[in-house]
Each structure stands twice: as C-alpha cells, then as structure tokens.
Amino acid sequence: LNEFQAWDATQIKRVTGKAGGAAADGSGGGQIGEGVDPRYAELLSTLEDQIEFLTEEMLAGQLIGGAEAREINTAAKAKEREQMALAEVRKTLPVYAYREEIIAAVREHQVLIIVGETGSGKTTQIPQYLYEAGLCAPGEDGKPRKVGCTQPRRVAAMSVAKRVADEMGVKLGNEVGYSIRFEDCTSDRTALKYMTDGMLLREFLGEPDLASYAAMMLDEAHERTLHTDILFGLLKDIARFRPDLKLLVSSATLDAAKFSEYFDDAPVFNIPGRRYPVDILYTKAPEADYLEACVITVLQIHITQPHGDILVFFTGQEEIEAAQEALQTRTRGFGTKIPELLVLPIYANLPSDMQAKIFEPTPPGARKVVLATNIAETSITIDNIVYVIDPGFAKQNSYNPRTGMESLIVTPVAKASANQRAGRAGRVAPGKCFRLYTKWAYLNELEDNTIPEIQRTNLGAVVLMLKSLGINDLIHFDFMDPPPAETLIRALEQLYALGALNDKGELTKLGRRTAEFPMDPMLSKMLIVSTSYGCSVEALSIAAMLQIGSSIFYCPKERKLHADNARVNFHRPGGDHLTLLNVWNQWAETQYSTQWCFENFIQVRSLRKARDIREQIEGLMERVELELISNAGEADAICKAITAGFFYHTAKLQKTLDYRTIKHPQTVHIHPSSSLHGQQPRWVVYHELVFTTKEFMRQIVEIKSEWLVEIAPHYYKTNDVADDSGKKMPKVMGRVAGS
Ligand code: CDP
Ligand code: MG
Numbered sequence: 009l010n011e012f013q014a015w016d017a018t019q020i021k022r023v024t025g026k027a028g029g030a031a032a033d034g035s036g037g038g039q040i041g042e043g044v045d046p047r048y049a050e051l052l053s054t055l056e057d058q059i060e061f062l063t064e065e066m067l068a069g070q071l072i073g074g075a076e077a078r079e080i081n082t083a084a085k086a087k088e089r090e091q092m093a094l095a096e097v098r099k100t101l102p103v104y105a106y107r108e109e110i111i112a113a114v115r116e117h118q119v120l121i122i123v124g125e126t127g128s129g130k131t132t133q134i135p136q137y138l139y140e141a142g143l144c145a146p147g148e149d150g151k152p153r154k155v156g157c158t159q160p161r162r163v164a165a166m167s168v169a170k171r172v173a174d175e176m177g178v179k180l181g182n183e184v185g186y187s188i189r190f191e192d193c194t195s196d197r198t199a200l201k202y203m204t205d206g207m208l209l210r211e212f213l214g215e216p217d218l219a220s221y222a223a224m225m226l227d228e229a230h231e232r233t234l235h236t237d238i239l240f241g242l243l244k245d246i247a248r249f250r251p252d253l254k255l256l257v258s259s260a261t262l263d264a265a266k267f268s269e270y271f272d273d274a275p276v277f278n279i280p281g282r283r284y285p286v287d288i289l290y291t292k293a294p295e296a297d298y299l300e301a302c303v304i305t306v307l308q309i310h311i312t313q314p315h316g317d318i319l320v321f322f323t324g325q326e327e328i329e330a331a332q333e334a335l336q337t338r339t340r341g342f343g344t345k346i347p348e349l350l351v352l353p354i355y356a357n358l359p360s361d362m363q364a365k366i367f368e369p370t371p372p373g374a375r376k377v378v379l380a381t382n383i384a385e386t387s388i389t390i391d392n393i394v395y396v397i398d399p400g401f402a403k404q405n406s407y408n409p410r411t412g413m414e415s416l417i418v419t420p421v422a423k424a425s426a427n428q429r430a431g432r433a434g435r436v437a438p439g440k441c442f443r444l445y446t447k448w449a450y451l452n453e454l455e456d457n458t459i460p461e462i463q464r465t466n467l468g469a470v471v472l473m474l475k476s477l478g479i480n481d482l483i484h485f486d487f488m489d490p491p492p493a494e495t496l497i498r499a500l501e502q503l504y505a506l507g508a509l510n511d512k513g514e515l516t517k518l519g520r521r522t523a524e525f526p527m528d529p530m531l532s533k534m535l536i537v538s539t540s541y542g543c544s545v546e547a548l549s550i551a552a553m554l555q556i557g558s559s560i561f562y563c564p565k566e567r568k569l570h571a572d573n574a575r576v577n578f579h580r581p582g583g584d585h586l587t588l589l590n591v592w593n594q595w596a597e598t599q600y601s602t603q604w605c606f607e608n609f610i611q612v613r614s615l616r617k618a619r620d621i622r623e624q625i626e627g628l629m630e631r632v633e634l635e636l637i638s639n640a641g642e643a644d645a646i647c648k649a650i651t652a653g654f655f656y657h658t659a660k661l662q663k664t665l666d667y668r669t670i671k672h673p674q675t676v677h678i679h680p681s682s683s684l685h686g687q688q689p690r691w692v693v694y695h696e697l698v699f700t701t702k703e704f705m706r707q708i709v710e711i712k713s714e715w716l717v718e719i720a721p722h723y724y725k726t727n728d729v730a731d732d733s734g735k736k737m738p739k740v741m742g743r744v745a746g747s
Contacts, residue, residue: 121267302399
C-alpha cells in the first residue's frame, strides 16, 4: 500500500510538470509517461494551472519509490453487485453479521446506542431487522406499530426509504414510507417510516407519547442538528413512561460515550467497520479559488488515476452548478481523447429523479464524479467512490442573539467532518482523499468538532413547539448541550412580541394556532392575521412562494438580457412579496403552464413545489379555521399583513443610504436581487437577513412607519418610528445599483 501511495503522489507531481522539492528527488518514479498515457500528459499540460499534492509520507520526509499502478477494478465490482439480488447485497453489509445480536440487544434494553461506519447498513437494515423480528405486529386497531427512523436531511429520508422499499419489494408509501415537510408519503399500512427529525418533532404535537410507534431510531445522531438534539430530550422523557418503546440512537462517529452517558449509561453496540485505508493528500500551498482547484483536481485524477469514482464536497447548489458547467465544458474540450466523465450533482433541492442517478452504477470504461453538498458526508452512501476531493468548507448557520442576525456562512469544516469525508473514499477499495488545504491548516485552523446547531441558531420555532408540548421550563429542559441563555431569552421575547406567549411566558390561543404551521412563527402569524386584513388568499400564496428554498428565476448566460427583462417585468411596486405573488398569480392563470415558465425564464420545478406547499398550507389553514378571502391584490392590506408578522424585522433608510434595523440597531443592505434594489424606500420590512459579502435583507416590502405603531403598539412607540420627514433625505438619483 505504501508503494501505491508513493506512486500516486510522484505521478501527480511529475505530470503536472511542477516536480521539485521532496517528491521528485530520488523517488524512482521515472519520467512523465510511465504509467500515464503520453497523450494524457499532454492534455494535462493544457490545464493552465495545476495543483500539487503532498502525502503524509512526503510531509514526514519519507520517500518511497514508484510502483506499478494497481487497477482498482471497481467498475467490474459494481457490475457484479448489480447482478447480485438485493437480498444478497443485504447480506454483504457489515451490519448483517450482527443481525441477531442487534435484535437481542433491542429486546433486552430499552435504549441502545449504535455506532457504525457510514455505509455499514445502519439506516437501511436495522429498521428492517426490527420489522422482521416482529416489532411491527399490528396493535388493537389493526394497523402496524411503526418503527420510525429520523434523518437530519430530507434527501436522505427520501432516498433511504426508496432503497428500503426496493429491498423489501414493496411500493414506496405502503409498508415503507417517508415523511418530510410538505410531503407525506405514508399510508395506514406503513410500518417503517423514515422522516426528517423536524417532522418527528411535529408528530409530537398530535401524539405526545408516540403511541403508534414500537421503536424509534434517532439516526445520524453525530450530526447534532437542532431538531435531533430536542428529540433526545423528548424521547428520553417519554421512554420513562413508555417502557415498551424501544429507542435506538445511531451515530457514525466513535465518540458514543456522550450519548450513552446522556441516556443513563445506555449500552453501546459497535458495528466494526470494513474499511480500506485512505491516503490523505494535502495541497502544498493554500488554494485561493477552491472551486477552480476542485475542477482541476477532478481532471487531474481523471487523466492520471486508475478506475474509481470521484466525490467532491461543495457548500451548496450554486457552487455545484458552476463546477458542473466548468467540468462539462472542459471535458468537451478534450473530446474523445479521454474516457467519459459523468458529472452528477446531489443537493437538497435537486429533483428526486435526478438524485436517483447518483446511485446508478457507472458504465464500464466511464468514470463518475459526484458533486455533493455535506449530504454525502454521512447521510447517504454512494458506492464505488475511490477518490474524495475535500475543499474543507461547508455552509453553516450562525446566529447572533443580540442582533437577531442569522447567517449562512461558508465556514471551514471541523476535523471530524474532514475525516468523515476522507472515509468515503475507502469503502470498496483503498482510496485517496485530496484535501485542498495544507496539512498545517488541517492541524491548526480546523476545530475538532462542529458546534451543535442548537448553540448557533434562532430558537423561535423550537421554543414555540416546546411550549405547545407543555414544556414551560425551558431553562431546565434536559439538553445534551444547552443553548446560550441569551438565545433562549431572545426567542421568548420574540414570541411574546408576536403575541404567541403571554407575559407569564404561557402559550396564548394565537400561539397555539401559530404552532400548527411548520414554519417560522413570524410567517405563521402573517397567515393568521391576514384574514383580518381580508387577504388570506394572497398571504397563502406569498407564504408558499417564500418556502420554496430554490431560485424561481433562471438566467442562461447567452440570453441574459431577455431573462433580466422577463424578471423585471414581474416586479411590482411595493416589493418582493408582491412580485412573488404576481408570479404565482400569473402562473395559476395559465393553469400552471410549463410553456409559460419557459417563456418567462422561470424554474417550473420551483413553482410546482410552491403549488404543493400551497396546498399543504391551505389544508392547515382549514384545520385551524382560517377563512380564505382575497382582496384582489390590494397592496397596502397585504403589506400590513406582512408587517403584522414581521414587524420585528423593520429597517429604516439612513443618510448614508444604508439601512438600520430598529430595535437592535445594526447596519443592513438591500439585497441586489430585490426588486427594491436601487430604490431606497424609507421604511422596509424584510423576510430574512443573510450575510454573504455583507449584511443583506432578502425579500423586502416597503411599509409606512405609522403602520408599526398601529399594528404592533406593544412593540413600537411613536418615537421609535419618528420619521424625520421634515428633514430632506439625500437624493438617491444617480446612485448606481450594487454600490
Ligand atoms: O446508515 P449507514 O451509513 O450505516 O448505511 P446505509 O445507508 O444503510 O447503506 C447501506 C448500503 O445500502 C450502502 O452501502 C449502499 O450501497 C446501499 N444504499 C443504496 O444503494 N441506495 C440508497 N439510497 C441507500 C443505501
Ligand atoms: Mg445512515
């Protein structure tokens, strides 16, 4: 193996033509072309920039001579596996050897911590084992008792459920189903239910003892998402008065001691991993443009390295799309001179038919490169990955309770994450992980572990949920790691301002209704009060459009002018919410036409999603008896309804032409994508604050300052909103957009 490592590193260095330093000297690797087709070497030299990697050995100053490349015949392996019946594949998973022991342990203990390498079969197999062992035998009502399994990510819940349904030979939604926000794919027959952790939290509202479940598996516990952390506390609590409920906590990392301790020293079941060694390579110097560096590294691997698929970690959809385009353009440039490179993206908002593609075996002779978000770190397993490229970043939310600023920032990953990522390369054969950062950075700049989400996020929705579950004393809630007191206080204060809590901190009638909606309390409040402004139909459409999570407009480079014009044509005075409403209404008028979307540079998938979400919210509105009334789009009433939910998010124009938030003053800016960009209205209410290059307000409407006192008199006093209208505001004409 050492030889293999050395071969690789010298090879890469040599063909990049940047040989020198430790690797080249004295390593008997030979000239360019040894082991690499000279034509490819020529291709490589066409990459204007190339990246040098160093192995651990080089870094340690050890040098080992070059050796013959070993074919990793993963393509053949994939074929072989494909031919094996799924039932046979199940038996090959590491967890299979422990099937009986796991079942026995679950029978014996109420709470069990399960630790196993990603891909060992925890998520897909263990719920099936419990099902096969008879845990789901129907209760008195004739319905099966369920085994639930939570996932932090929607994509994982869906794809795993699909896989398990295939393995069991049943239709998805029958015996095996999934439930994610705004999409329920289960039935009365569902015995194995995969769901997001957020959905299980919602289920508590309707079934506080989870009576319909025989067992619950809190999966991916190591991710420590906000919802999973809350579920720890809730499940620990109900386990006390439901001795028949089995609780499994499963994690991909070895530090299970913390989980065990939290669950009163529950036993830990270890599934020994089957893992091939992975070489870690670091860049010689920091990479300024990691996206470009990724693209080049993929090509370097594709040209110089033996078979095996590549997995690259990006921070989000935009990056993935950019990399996909760059890779496709580059490989097209190489023509047929190199083997086929299949570029496959995976991220949360990718339509599920496209997601399924990453699990299809790579055709012989070709190589697959999967461009993934964090989701591929532990949540989903893609077979045959041999090379991992890790730029070392992920998008992470952070929250400042003092200013209320939430931001999603590209942040260096923690060492634990980097190691998980590297592990993805060693499932089927010895692999390699190319880290696009230096060893020094790894050792000195990366934190050991990611901070649990509960300590870096807004807790408004969760606090409201806990209050609805009758948990009043949040300070003494059994948190595995408690959130900062300031964050809890801020959440309580905000819910009080919204009228969801009374001055004793108890849930009000309005609060109870607000909690019915699976969305931010401010948005729910907007919906609830919209009836009194006579515009609940409009508020419903706006709420649905705000929840899509992916972009609505698209802008092909070659038709940018047309696309921009189309977008601007949808703008409505007043702001973005009204623009969204306008898009929705026009689309609905065409009977949801795909052609219309195409002509207007609109992502039809996004609008279809809005349609689904709208239907779901409409159902919830009916349930809490909110009347659906339309005001035919009269703007002021709609903006007032928005203000009633979002008065907390008010900002005022400054002389500097920046904005300043009112209660917890902070300088903010109108996002360049806003229809109000460049218009500088005096008062605005924004949907969210995001930090990218600076503090931007996204989705904004213009309001009148006197509305604040009218709508939220408990929160704003006249002098808060004194408008200095007498004074002249600076002229905005001539200001350049984007300044
Ligand atoms: O949960 P854990 O990481 O331990 O493993 P798993 O998700 O249960 O995956 C076990 C195996 O099922 C993987 O090796 C994949 O080959 C396969 N799988 C799949 O083919 N398609 C999926 N959507 C999920 C899993
Ligand atoms: Mg799993």
